[in-house]
Amino acid sequence: MRTLLFSLLLLALSACAGSTTSQGSLPPATAPVSRPPAATATPDLPPTAQIATPAATATPTAGALMAEATPTKARATPPPATPPPPPPFPPRIALQPLLTLPDPITYLTHAGDGSGRLFVVEKQGRVRIIAGEALLPTPFLDISGLVLARGSEQGLLSIAFAPDYPSSGQFYVNYTARAGDGATVIARYRVSADPNRADPATAEVLLQFDQPAPNHNGGQLQFGPDGFLYIGTGDGGSADDPWDNAENLAVWLGKMLRIDVSRPGGYAIPADNPFLARAGALPELWAYGLRNPWRFSFDRLTGDLYIADVGQNRFEEVNFQPAHSTGGEHYGWDTTEGLSCFEPRAGCNTAGISLPFFAYGHDQGCSVTGGYVYRGARYPDLAGVYLFGDFCSSRIWGARAQAGVWQSAALLDSGVNIASFGEDEAGELYVLDLNGSIYRLLAVE
Numbered sequence: 001m002r003t004l005l006f007s008l009l010l011l012a013l014s015a016c017a018g019s020t021t022s023q024g025s026l027p028p029a030t031a032p033v034s035r036p037p038a039a040t041a042t043p044d045l046p047p048t049a050q051i052a053t054p055a056a057t058a059t060p061t062a063g064a065l066m067a068e069a070t071p072t073k074a075r076a077t078p079p080p081a082t083p084p085p086p087p088p089f090p091p092r093i094a095l096q097p098l099l100t101l102p103d104p105i106t107y108l109t110h111a112g113d114g115s116g117r118l119f120v121v122e123k124q125g126r127v128r129i130i131a132g133e134a135l136l137p138t139p140f141l142d143i144s145g146l147v148l149a150r151g152s153e154q155g156l157l158s159i160a161f162a163p164d165y166p167s168s169g170q171f172y173v174n175y176t177a178r179a180g181d182g183a184t185v186i187a188r189y190r191v192s193a194d195p196n197r198a199d200p201a202t203a204e205v206l207l208q209f210d211q212p213a214p215n216h217n218g219g220q221l222q223f224g225p226d227g228f229l230y231i232g233t234g235d236g237g238s239a240d241d242p243w244d245n246a247e248n249l250a251v252w253l254g255k256m257l258r259i260d261v262s263r264p265g266g267y268a269i270p271a272d273n274p275f276l277a278r279a280g281a282l283p284e285l286w287a288y289g290l291r292n293p294w295r296f297s298f299d300r301l302t303g304d305l306y307i308a309d310v311g312q313n314r315f316e317e318v319n320f321q322p323a324h325s326t327g328g329e330h331y332g333w334d335t336t337e338g339l340s341c342f343e344p345r346a347g348c349n350t351a352g353i354s355l356p357f358f359a360y361g362h363d364q365g366c367s368v369t370g371g372y373v374y375r376g377a378r379y380p381d382l383a384g385v386y387l388f389g390d391f392c393s394s395r396i397w398g399a400r401a402q403a404g405v406w407q408s409a410a411l412l413d414s415g416v417n418i419a420s421f422g423e424d425e426a427g428e429l430y431v432l433d434l435n436g437s438i439y440r441l442l443a444v445e
Contacts, residue, residue: 103124106219305321
């Protein structure tokens with residue numbers, strides 16, 4: 001794991017142990033961030049070869065409340081409409097400071113309740129509310145007594161509000177716990193009678209599983225268009241996936257999980273989860289072969305899924321799963337890294353592997369941070385562009401598929417250690433610096 005030796009930079013978004021890439025100091029929180037666009041192309045990467053998928057042999061890890069399978073819900077996709085002509089590509093962007101929190105931050109989202117509030121996750125275990133452009137003095141949730149944030153990739157990592165939050169008041173958090181020395185916990189909470197305060201007494205642990213190392217914890221929670229909760233998990237850490245977790249269908253590590261939390265008490269398994277009938281496979285699994293999917297998101301218009309997976313020492317990657325997918329994809333790790341063979345280093349066979357649509361070498365960064373497809377109304381030039389970045393280089397890219405062909409370009413060298421992107425209820429996007437600064441993402445002429 002790349003060791004972070006400075007105090008604020010407590011959360012490297014997982015470039016692993018043994019990496020030769022180093023990270024610079026954080027810029028001042030108030031530093032200007034609008035820069036000219038960077039180079040507009042990603043270099044070619046080594047050609048891939050094709051690989052066999054190993055069979056799962058390990059036994060399931062402990063944890064998890066499980067219930068009976070629930071009926072199939074296809075991932076909902078809005079009815080097609082005739083789209084307007086696409087805007088020119090690449091767009092030009094800039095960042096505008098919003099405000100700075102005093103502590104490291106990991107995520108920003110909204111509650112989908114029409115309030116316009118932003119919910120900001122602090123690494124140490126608190127969730128703060130921004131109302132208007134003001135930070136409310138009292139945290140929405142404070143579980144710092146439960147959260148282990150000692151390691152650079154540990155802490156309170158994300159929050160997701162239930163699709164029916166306005167009526168149910170339920171939301172979910174992903175954190176590494178003091179109990180279990182860094183075990184991953186997925187827990188459900190409810191809001192109190194005060195809409196700006198959660199009730200910590202309503203905590204219900206849904207999933208808990210051990211982490212063999214303090215890095216590669218994943219951390220993202222997102223509700224899909226199908227109403228199910230998706231959970232990204234890292235491969236367990238250290239380096240080179242020494243426990244072979246990512247390709248092992250009998251463990252939760254190195255996976256995308258998909259569960260039904262719509263019923264009271266525990267969770268259920270969606271009836272169309274792809275490994276439900278596979279002997280030895282955990283039924284929660286939706287996809288596998290991931291190293292550290294720190295940030296992933298759904299396109300709110302199409303239902304497509306974008307998974308940014310942090311690489312080892314050579315390549316970073318972004319994977320694409322179309323809305324019509326039935327799951328079961330193998331995203332390559334640790335047979336491949338990016339578009340290149342990893343184990344073995346040459347002559348691998350990528351048959352059955354879903355390769356990334358975008359990958360870049362460590363000459364351009366060292367830890368990819370996934371973002372969102374822009375679907376806001378304020379900046380038409382950004383419509384349909386997937387925006388993402390790199391924690392180490394501060395670069396922000398844009399990508400979009402046009403007539404079945406992916407276009408990508410470097411858009412901005414931001415000067416920000418990009419811990420996360422955020423999306424508000426209107427579809428406008430934000431960029432978060434780990435040190436606490438939040439920026440609006442803008443299109444410029």
